[in-house]
Amino acid sequence: MKTFKGLVIREASRGESSKSITVLCAEYGVIDIFVRSGMKSLKSSSATQVFSYSVFCADEKKDSRGRVNYYLNSAEPVNIFYRIRLDVKKTALASYFADLLCYSRIENSDCSEVLKLTLNSLYFLDQGTREPDLLKSVFEFRLLCELGFRPYLVGCNHCYAYESDIMHFNFKTGLLECEKCCRNPDSIFDYRLDRTLLYIVRYIALTDYSKLFNFKLSDAYLKKLADFTEKFTGYYFTNDFETLRFYKII
Numbered sequence: 001m002k003t004f005k006g007l008v009i010r011e012a013s014r015g016e017s018s019k020s021i022t023v024l025c026a027e028y029g030v031i032d033i034f035v036r037s038g039m040k041s042l043k044s045s046s047a048t049q050v051f052s053y054s055v056f057c058a059d060e061k062k063d064s065r066g067r068v069n070y071y072l073n074s075a076e077p078v079n080i081f082y083r084i085r086l087d088v089k090k091t092a093l094a095s096y097f098a099d100l101l102c103y104s105r106i107e108n109s110d111c112s113e114v115l116k117l118t119l120n121s122l123y124f125l126d127q128g129t130r131e132p133d134l135l136k137s138v139f140e141f142r143l144l145c146e147l148g149f150r151p152y153l154v155g156c157n158h159c160y161a162y163e164s165d166i167m168h169f170n171f172k173t174g175l176l177e178c179e180k181c182c183r184n185p186d187s188i189f190d191y192r193l194d195r196t197l198l199y200i201v202r203y204i205a206l207t208d209y210s211k212l213f214n215f216k217l218s219d220a221y222l223k224k225l226a227d228f229t230e231k232f233t234g235y236y237f238t239n240d241f242e243t244l245r246f247y248k249i250i
């Protein structure tokens with residue numbers, strides 16, 4: 001039996017009254033836990049609903065192929081982020097976060113940074129103290145950084161210039177080039193970052209979690225940032241996320 005904290009990112013019914021839940025936890029990454037039909041206590045039903053952060057107690061069983069399956073024993077909620085469920089736009093955004101996490105399918109690895117990012121994002125979404133569009137961009141870009149796709153943002157890859165009026169970022173190489181050194185500015189992977197946008201992008205990639213969400217942007221830069229982070233995410237995660245389309249039309 002194992003006890004661990006985790007965030008429910010998906011629920012799926014299994015038969016008439018059983019279900020399985022997909023949980024992000026620091027120790028094991030994204031795992032599926034089977035919830036038997038008998039577990040109907042109020043505590044475990046709120047602890048196992050989507051976007052609940054809970055303490056889980058689960059049995060591990062290996063199937064014939066050696067794959068570990070988890071069966072829930074008990075669950076107790078720590079934070080159920082209930083305000084997210086009361087708001088369609090917030091629910092849509094949290095569902096998009098969950099889709100990105102399910103798509104990345106991180107297994108058997110230390111996911112404490114990814115969990116920290118997700119819990120922080122949901123906290124501010126739940127509290128309503130940050131623009132949802134800002135949370136979306138920070139989550140998209142920082143998630144990919146934490147998954148190992150953090151680009152090299154220190155300076156121009158050739159002359160080491162820290163900044164120029166326009167810096168070229170290449171999605172394919174993950175490198176920065178200044179205006180003078182840029183070798184292939186017409187590439188479909190080329191993205192032009194002005195000084196402010198580069199500053200924001202560096203901030204999101206590198207700042208400590210205690211300060212990561214402590215900034216505000218004008219509408220113009222929120223839009224520019226969203227364009228960059230969506231294209232960056234789209235380069236690595238080629239899926240067309242329905243939850244993102246839904247979020248955008250609300």
Ligand SMILES: [Zn+2]
Binds near residue numbers: 157158160177179180
């Ligand atoms: Zn240069």
